[in-house]
Amino acid sequence: MDFVGRYGPWAVVLGASEGLGAAWSRELARRGVDVVLVARRAEKLEELAVELRGLGRQVRTLSLDLVRPDAQITLAAAVDGLDVGLVIYNACHSVVGAFMDVSLEDKLRTLDVNARGPLMMADAWAPRMVARGRGGILIVSSMSAFQGSAMVGVYASTKAFDIVLGETLWEELGPKGVDVLVVAAGATLTPNFEGITPESKRAGAYPMVPADVAWEGLDALGKQGPTFVPGRMNRMVFGVMSRMPRRWAVRFISKQTRLMYEG
Numbered sequence: 001m002d003f004v005g006r007y008g009p010w011a012v013v014l015g016a017s018e019g020l021g022a023a024w025s026r027e028l029a030r031r032g033v034d035v036v037l038v039a040r041r042a043e044k045l046e047e048l049a050v051e052l053r054g055l056g057r058q059v060r061t062l063s064l065d066l067v068r069p070d071a072q073i074t075l076a077a078a079v080d081g082l083d084v085g086l087v088i089y090n091a092c093h094s095v096v097g098a099f100m101d102v103s104l105e106d107k108l109r110t111l112d113v114n115a116r117g118p119l120m121m122a123d124a125w126a127p128r129m130v131a132r133g134r135g136g137i138l139i140v141s142s143m144s145a146f147q148g149s150a151m152v153g154v155y156a157s158t159k160a161f162d163i164v165l166g167e168t169l170w171e172e173l174g175p176k177g178v179d180v181l182v183v184a185a186g187a188t189l190t191p192n193f194e195g196i197t198p199e200s201k202r203a204g205a206y207p208m209v210p211a212d213v214a215w216e217g218l219d220a221l222g223k224q225g226p227t228f229v230p231g232r233m234n235r236m237v238f239g240v241m242s243r244m245p246r247r248w249a250v251r252f253i254s255k256q257t258r259l260m261y262e263g
């Protein structure tokens with residue numbers, strides 16, 4: 001079965017308004033899948049919708065805060081009547097700073113957008129996909145999930161939650177025809193990355209371009225998993241890091257992260 005047959009005709013991208021979310025949406029459109037774009041900023045979604053319609057695809061937009069308790073009910077109403085074969089949870093909230101310097105409000109928002117959001121998505125969409133008998137769920141995590149780290153600890157913790165949640169879904173839904181994949185991205189040149197990373201430090205993180213992450217991630221869906229690291233360099237780093245004693249890994253990554261963000 002080709003990509004559209006397996007994961008189309010419609011896909012939903014949660015956190016689609018810019019960066020990697022826009023890249024997933026573009027790559028889906030390029031592969032012939034119609035897309036529902038979801039995020040809070042309606043104007044950004046509309047701009048992207050115009051671009052994707054230009055590729056001949058049908059596009060719907062939904063301005064929605066995914067941490068609202070009724071977010072998935074609102075989404076279900078917005079996609080009523082559409083045959084959705086793939087859902088991507090890409091939205092995130094990230095604040096860089098030492099644990100004691102980040103407000104509780106920001107910590108809890110990170111938890112809500114990055115962990116509660118994917119959990120609510122999975123709770124709503126796993127039964128739909130299983131009833132359909134085929135389809136996919138893709139959760140965007142991060143290489144920062146593989147160990148604790150200074151400066152990004154809460155973000156990294158939520159991304160670790162995403163990996164374990166995705167692994168569980170991969171095991172339980174795979175035999176029911178639903179492909180689940182967690183994409184643990186490394187540094188990626190998105191507006192968010194550019195916003196928080198000083199220009200002089202960006203190249204040192206060997207960032208990928210969002211289009212390559214999306215292309216590799218969608219290619220890996222149904223073939224690899226439960227967790228996939230896009231980018232050869234990232235996979236090399238992951239290979240080395242995963243062989244290190246854990247305390248070394250935490251120290252090493254913390255040092256790199258401090259160098260990047262503290263100057």
Ligand SMILES: NC(=O)c1ccc[n+]([C@@H]2O[C@H](COP(=O)([O-])OP(=O)(O)OC[C@H]3O[C@@H](n4cnc5c(N)ncnc54)[C@H](OP(=O)(O)O)[C@@H]3O)[C@@H](O)[C@H]2O)c1
Binds near residue numbers: 015044089092141184
């Ligand atoms: N960039 C990197 O270096 C990097 C590295 C590793 C992993 N990742 C992962 O890749 C994904 C995308 O990263 P990115 O850099 O492209 O992030 P981003 O620029 O911050 O984009 C995140 C998207 O999520 C949406 N969003 C945030 N909060 C939302 C909410 N409450 N409700 C609905 N939508 C919300 C944003 O749109 P609105 O503001 O319009 O709502 C935006 O479209 C994330 O899951 C991130 O953890 C990124």
